[in-house]
Structure formats: structure tokens, C-alpha cells
Amino acid sequence: MPYVTVKMLPGRTVEQKRALIEKVTDAVSETTNAPKENITVFIEEMDATHYGQAGVMHADKK
Amino acid sequence: MPYVTVKMLPGRTVEQKRALIEKVTDAVSETTNAPKENITVFIEEMDATHYGQAGVMHADKK
Amino acid sequence: MPYVTVKMLPGRTVEQKRALIEKVTDAVSETTNAPKENITVFIEEMDATHYGQAGVMHADKK
Amino acid sequence: MPYVTVKMLPGRTVEQKRALIEKVTDAVSETTNAPKENITVFIEEMDATHYGQAGVMHADKK
Amino acid sequence: MPYVTVKMLPGRTVEQKRALIEKVTDAVSETTNAPKENITVFIEEMDATHYGQAGVMHADKK
Amino acid sequence: MPYVTVKMLPGRTVEQKRALIEKVTDAVSETTNAPKENITVFIEEMDATHYGQAGVMHADKK
Numbered sequence: 001m002p003y004v005t006v007k008m009l010p011g012r013t014v015e016q017k018r019a020l021i022e023k024v025t026d027a028v029s030e031t032t033n034a035p036k037e038n039i040t041v042f043i044e045e046m047d048a049t050h051y052g053q054a055g056v057m058h059a060d061k062k
Numbered sequence: 063m064p065y066v067t068v069k070m071l072p073g074r075t076v077e078q079k080r081a082l083i084e085k086v087t088d089a090v091s092e093t094t095n096a097p098k099e100n101i102t103v104f105i106e107e108m109d110a111t112h113y114g115q116a117g118v119m120h121a122d123k124k
Numbered sequence: 125m126p127y128v129t130v131k132m133l134p135g136r137t138v139e140q141k142r143a144l145i146e147k148v149t150d151a152v153s154e155t156t157n158a159p160k161e162n163i164t165v166f167i168e169e170m171d172a173t174h175y176g177q178a179g180v181m182h183a184d185k186k
Numbered sequence: 187m188p189y190v191t192v193k194m195l196p197g198r199t200v201e202q203k204r205a206l207i208e209k210v211t212d213a214v215s216e217t218t219n220a221p222k223e224n225i226t227v228f229i230e231e232m233d234a235t236h237y238g239q240a241g242v243m244h245a246d247k248k
Numbered sequence: 249m250p251y252v253t254v255k256m257l258p259g260r261t262v263e264q265k266r267a268l269i270e271k272v273t274d275a276v277s278e279t280t281n282a283p284k285e286n287i288t289v290f291i292e293e294m295d296a297t298h299y300g301q302a303g304v305m306h307a308d309k310k
Numbered sequence: 311m312p313y314v315t316v317k318m319l320p321g322r323t324v325e326q327k328r329a330l331i332e333k334v335t336d337a338v339s340e341t342t343n344a345p346k347e348n349i350t351v352f353i354e355e356m357d358a359t360h361y362g363q364a365g366v367m368h369a370d371k372k
Contacts, residue, residue: 001319007313007315008344016343023338024337032326040239042193046105050107053099059076063132064131065313066148068127071125086155093144108230112230117211121200145303145305150303164189165299167294167299174353176351180332181331188255202279205279210279213272214268218264219264220256273362284365287364288362
């Protein structure tokens with residue numbers, strides 16, 4: 001605890017995801033005093049046809 | 063805000079998903095007075111082997 | 125199925141939530157052809173100190 | 187109701203998932219008195235590059 | 249891993265929740281071969297005005 | 311996008327939550343190249359009776 005879920009579009013490299021897990025864990029530990037070994041990070045990717053803002057599908061914005 | 067997540071089985075077309083994003087945004091804006099441009103919609107698809115009701119896997123019902 | 129979760133700040137009345145459940149169900153049924161009786165809606169409220177955009181807590185924007 | 191989501195790494199067979207849905211439904215019904223026919227189970231699989239503990243990506247632990 | 253979230257209406261006792269955590273953990277371990285010490289269970293309660301089926305708010309069904 | 315949800319036990323101050331939103335946004339922006347103004351953070355608090363590991367309710371560990 002805490003448990004962090006990052007929901008984003010696809011396209012990041014494994015290296016970026018590795019850094020994301022590390023830096024988000026650091027940020028959470030630094031600000032909540034939770035030990036890093038207790039922090040879990042999940043990444044969830046969503047397709048551009050599965051995401052919309054203001055009623056418009058993200059895939060249609062390109 | 064608000065943020066809407068629609069979890070469903072696969073099988074809808076991109077056109078259906080486009081309409082889903084639009085109409086759900088309309089419905090949320092109309093009933094909560096949130097401006098449409100502030101509303102976000104996510105669609106999450108689940109496989110029929112990843113969904114069960116009354117203890118029975120959905121894939122086994124076909 | 126489908127299952128819809130609406131995440132928003134507090135402040136809406138029970139009447140607004142009642143209408144939200146009804147109209148979102150209509151919108152999902154109309155666009156996905158799912159029978160209304162199969163559609164479930166969840167509402168999740170988040171405090172203004174539990175929500176931030178661009179690194180700024182929503183409660184601080186007032 | 188209740189609605190149960192099981193989030194895990196890939197690798198289980200359909201048979202294991204079938205048993206998971208059945209046994210989790212039994213456990214929830216037994217302890218909450220909810221009728222089995224009202225209980226829904228979702229399974230969500232996450233890639234080993236989408237999961238980290240203590241700042242380390244799960245895929246890097248192998 | 250796995251991580252289990254049980255979403256339900258309020259009204260269960262702490263004893264029922266204690267048993268729910270224990271029995272769900274047993275069921276997940278038994279069917280997925282995940283060691284019990286690796287299994288996490290979250291309970292999320294939702295108000296009857298925050299839950300609707302077939303377009304009808306649960307609180308209105310009483 | 312991205313959207314980050316931090317799930318944790320209660321007990322942090324508003325100042326800690328303010329810093330959590332800021333630092334997590336920085337970490338996500340730095341590692342995914344997403345502009346800060348596009349990043350959303352949600353905090354979800356769970357009661358100690360709504361959280362269990364290895365089959366044991368967190369509230370019982372004290």
C-alpha cells in the first residue's frame with residue numbers, strides 16, 4: 001500500500017514504462033512516507049477507439 | 063469531470079463505440095450539468111472467459 | 125453487461141443521480157443494443173482533495 | 187451484487203479461470219449471504235511490463 | 249498478485265468482511281496456485297443511491 | 311491522459327495529498343512525455359477493514 005494505477009494510450013517503450021514505475025514509486029513514497037517496498041504500480045493501456053473527451057473519440061481527433 | 067468507464071464484452075463496431083462515447087457524454091452532461099468538454103469516457107472490453115455470473119463463465123453459456 | 129461507472133465530485137442531488145442512471149442506461153442500450161435490464165450503473169464520488177489536474181489539487185482551484 | 191474483479195498476470199488456463207469464477211462466487215455468497223445468481227466476477231489480466239512492486243518492473247525480476 | 253476487489257452495498261458486519269477476505273483469498277489461491285501471502289483483497293462499498301440496474305436506482309427499489 | 315489513481319489507507323494530511331498530486335504528475339510527465347496539463351490524478355482511500363493481505367484483514371494486524 002499504496003496501489004497506483006496509470007491508465008494511458010499505448011505507444012510508450014518498455015524503458016519508459018520501467019522509468020514510470022520507478023519514478024511514480026519514488027514520488028508516492030516521498031510524499032506519503034510509505035516504504036517503497038510496499039508500493040505497487042499497475043499500468044493499463046487503452047486503445048484510441050476506447051477513449052473519448054467532450055463526446056469525441058480520441059481516434060477521430062488524428 | 064465526470065469520468066465514465068463502460069465495461070463490456072467485445073463485438074461492437076467502431077461506429078457503435080463512437081456513438082456510445084457521444085450519447086453517454088450527452089446523457090451525463092444533461093443530468094449532471096457538467097459541460098461536455100469536461101466529460102471523459104473510457105471503454106474497457108473483457109473476454110467471455112474473463113466474465114462470470116452466478117458462478118458460471120460467460121463463455122460456457124454459449 | 126455492460127457495466128458503467130461514473131466518477132465525479134459530490135454535489136448532485138438524488139434526483140440528478142436518478143436521472144443520470146436512467147439516461148446513461150438509455151444511451152448505452154441505444155448504441156450497443158444491450159437490453160436495458162442487463163445494464164448496470166455505478167456512481168463513485170471523489171472529494172475535491174482527492175482529485176487533481178496538471179499537478180494542482182482541485183480543492184485549491186476554488 | 188456483489189461485483190468481484192480479480193486482477194492478475196496472464197498464464198492461467200481456461201479451466202483455472204472457470205474454477206476461479208466458481209469458487210470466488212461460492213466464497214462471496216457464503217460470507218456475505220448474497221445469492222450466487224446475483225454475484226458477478228470479472229478477470230483482468232496485466233502484462234509483466236505493466237506491473238511493478240518496490241519500483242521494479244515485474245518483467246525485470248525474471 | 250492476484251489483487252481482488254469486491255464491490256458491494258453497505259450492511260455487512262466486520263466479522264463478515266473478515267470472513268470474506270479469508271475465504272476469497274483461499275478460493276483464489278486454490279484455483280490459481282498463487283501463494284496466499286501474495287493475494288490482496290479490497291472491499292469497496294457503494295451507497296444504494298450510487299447503484300442502478302435496468303435504469304432504476306437501487307434505492308428506489310425498496 | 312494519462313490518468314493516475316492512487317489507492318491507500320486514510321491518515322495523510324491535505325498537504326501530503328497536495329504534494330502527492332504534484333509529484334506524481336511530475337513523475338508521469340517526465341517518464342511518458344505527456345504534458346502536465348493533460349495528467350489527472352485521483353486519490354481513493356480505503357478503510358483498514360476493507361483491505362486484506364494473505365487472507366488477514368489489515369485492521370486485525372494492529
